[in-house]
Amino acid sequence: AQRVTQPEKLLSVFKGAPVELKCNYSYSGSPELFWYVQYSRQRLQLLLRHISRESIKGFTADLNKGETSFHLKKPFAQEEDSAMYYCALRASQGGSEKLVFGKGTKLTVNP
Amino acid sequence: KAGVTQTPRYLIKTRGQQVTLSCSPISGHRSVSWYQQTPGQGLQFLFEYFSETQRNKGNFPGRFSGRQFSNSRSEMNVSTLELGDSALYLCASSLSGADYGYTFGSGTRLTVV
Numbered sequence: 001a002q003r004v005t006q007p008e009k010l011l012s013v014f015k016g017a018p019v020e021l022k023c024n025y026s027y028s029g030s031p032e033l034f035w036y037v038q039y040s041r042q043r044l045q046l047l048l049r050h051i052s053r054e055s056i057k058g059f060t061a062d063l064n065k066g067e068t069s070f071h072l073k074k075p076f077a078q079e080e081d082s083a084m085y086y087c088a089l090r091a092s093q094g095g096s097e098k099l100v101f102g103k104g105t106k107l108t109v110n111p
Numbered sequence: 112k113a114g115v116t117q118t119p120r121y122l123i124k125t126r127g128q129q130v131t132l133s134c135s136p137i138s139g140h141r142s143v144s145w146y147q148q149t150p151g152q153g154l155q156f157l158f159e160y161f162s163e164t165q166r167n168k169g170n171f172p173g174r175f176s177g178r179q180f181s182n183s184r185s186e187m188n189v190s191t192l193e194l195g196d197s198a199l200y201l202c203a204s205s206l207s208g209a210d211y212g213y214t215f216g217s218g219t220r221l222t223v224v
Contacts, residue, residue, distance in 0.1 A: 034212050036212075036215075043114075043215050043216065043217045043218070044201065044215040045214075045215065046212040046213070046214070049212055086153075086154065093167070096159060096161075096166035096167035097142075097159065097166075097167065098144065098156045098159055098167050098169070099144070099154075099156065099203075099213060100156070101146075101153055101154035101155075102153070103153040104153055104154075
């Protein structure tokens, strides 16, 4: 089964504090994971993908196949990081593909 | 370059009616996917089209259908609308699939009354 779990619906931190948004997945194939972000009144946009091993806006995420996790981390949260964050898994089957999304975590960074 | 464009932005329909939503992908993108977003269920995959062919379909009833034209523009249709169909419908495009991630449109907010 293809499943993405984000255990926290809401996460609240203070500005300057570290933040970690959890994501666990279940997939029988070779996983490709993404993080998407949706700021207030803006469209859903790609934040980062694990194959790029990049850091975007100070966020990083490491794929841990042993723990089937892809947690998103930032050492010092900023108020502008407040948004909905979705973890997504690329699921391929017979030449077709789809993204399976978690239910999302709403991050609030307080001043 | 222009992003993914969805029209209309908002729709109000009555139960039993049908509705057609439109999506214009980024130029050169051949894969178009549709998602339904609701507060309770989150983002759920509807279907994916590539070169005018439906490659994949999510777990939705047959009332939900779609198509893709030769210019990659896509439409989705929902017939016999139900109250539970009220949602934000998102279209996403990519070059060929999900490997580089999708670019999403702003969505069409459908309200069924």
